[in-house]
Structure formats: C-alpha cells, structure tokens
Amino acid sequence: MLSPALTAHDFFWDDLLEFIEERRVIPIIGGELLTVPDGAGGEAPLHVVLAQRLAERLRVPADDCTGDDALHLVACRYVEQGGRREDVYPRVRNLLRELNPPIPPLLRELARIRHFRLFVTTTFDSLLAQALDAERHGGAPETLTFTYAPNHNQDLTPEARRGAARPPWSTTCSAALPAHRTM
Numbered sequence: 001m002l003s004p005a006l007t008a009h010d011f012f013w014d015d016l017l018e019f020i021e022e023r024r025v026i027p028i029i030g031g032e033l034l035t036v037p038d039g040a041g042g043e044a045p046l047h048v049v050l051a052q053r054l055a056e057r058l059r060v061p062a063d064d065c066t067g068d069d070a071l072h073l074v075a076c077r078y079v080e081q082g083g084r085r086e087d088v089y090p091r092v093r094n095l096l097r098e099l100n101p102p103i104p105p106l107l108r109e110l111a112r113i114r115h116f117r118l119f120v121t122t123t124f125d126s127l128l129a130q131a132l133d134a135e136r137h138g139g140a141p142e143t144l145t146f147t148y149a150p151n152h153n154q155d156l157t158p159e160a161r162r163g164a165a166r167p168p169w170s171t172t173c174s175a176a177l178p179a180h181r182t183m
Contacts, residue, residue, distance in 0.1 A: 107131035
C-alpha cells in the first residue's frame with residue numbers, strides 16, 4: 001500500500017533544514033522576538049515598554065500605544081504638541097540604556113545555531129549582537145555590527161563578503177523612529 005503523497009509543507013521543512021546546513025539562510029529578526037520584563041511581573045514587547053516610558057518622560061498620553069507603532073505614536077504626539085523630533089532619539093537611547101533589558105531567550109537560541117553566519121535585525125537595539133557575543137564569544141564584544149540609515153549606511157568589508165573575516169555579523173536595517181508621520 002502506498003503512503004500519502006508528500007505535501008508542499010513537508011518539502012518546505014526538508015528544504016529549509018538543507019538550506020540551513022548549507023549556510024544559505026539569513027535570519028531576519030523583528031521586534032516580535034524582543035520581549036522584556038514589563039515592570040509589573042510580566043513581559044511585553046521591548047518597543048511597547050520603551051514607548052510607555054518615553055511617553056512618561058515626554059509628558060504625552062500613551063495609554064493606547066500598545067501596537068507595533070507604539071514608539072512612532074508617542075514621537076508623533078510629542079512633535080504635534082510642539083516638541084522637536086530631534087529630542088526624541090536621545091531620550092529613546094537613554095531609556096534603552098536605563099532599561100538595560102536582558103537578552104531574550106529566543107535570541108540566545110538563534111545565536112546558538114552555528115550555521116547562521118549573518119543575521120539581520122529590523123530593530124534598533126543591540127540585543128541580537130549581545131546574544132551572539134554571549135553565546136559565541138563568551139560575552140566578549142566581538143560581533144561585527146553594520147547599521148543602515150538613509151543618510152548613513154555601512155556594508156560588509158570585501159574580506160567579509162569573501163568569507164575571510166570572522167563571523168558572525170549582525171546588521172540593523174531600520175531606524176528607531178520614522179522621520180515624519182504618514183497618514
């Protein structure tokens with residue numbers, strides 16, 4: 001008797017595992033993996049915790065700022081009340097430093113997969129690099145990090161592109177806050 005035909009889903013997982021083994025997969029990490037203690041005994045997405053604290057510091061309402069655009073909403077409210085957009089970035093940086101969130105366990109687990117040599121994150125924090133350093137370098141800050149911004153970008157060195165440089169690399173491809181509100 002024949003067994004049922006394999007589905008595309010079955011092939012997907014086989015292909016993915018083969019691609020990982022061949023080092024052909026580049027994980028792209030988004031904010032959904034970055035949950036941190038919320039101060040009330042639970043956990044919340046890092047950007048939501050930062051948005052709530054930023055709102056307190058900037059004295060703007062943020063009770064409804066719980067989605068993916070929480071930081072964006074807080075920044076826009078501040079600017080709409082006459083604040084300068086340029087004032088927001090240092091506040092976020094300082095809050096992130098003060099919060100000093102622990103490395104999320106999911107990032108540590110990803111960092112342990114040695115077949116991944118290049119990582120991309122769409123977030124602005126350094127938690128992915130910290131996870132790579134903790135899991136691959138005994139905590140020493142050796143992960144190479146490249147950042148992209150429209151007015152300032154970095155790229156892998158020619159040695160790194162050839163595979164001659166020491167991995168892993170982490171790259172950030174988004175800014176912390178949008179430059180303006182879009183309707």
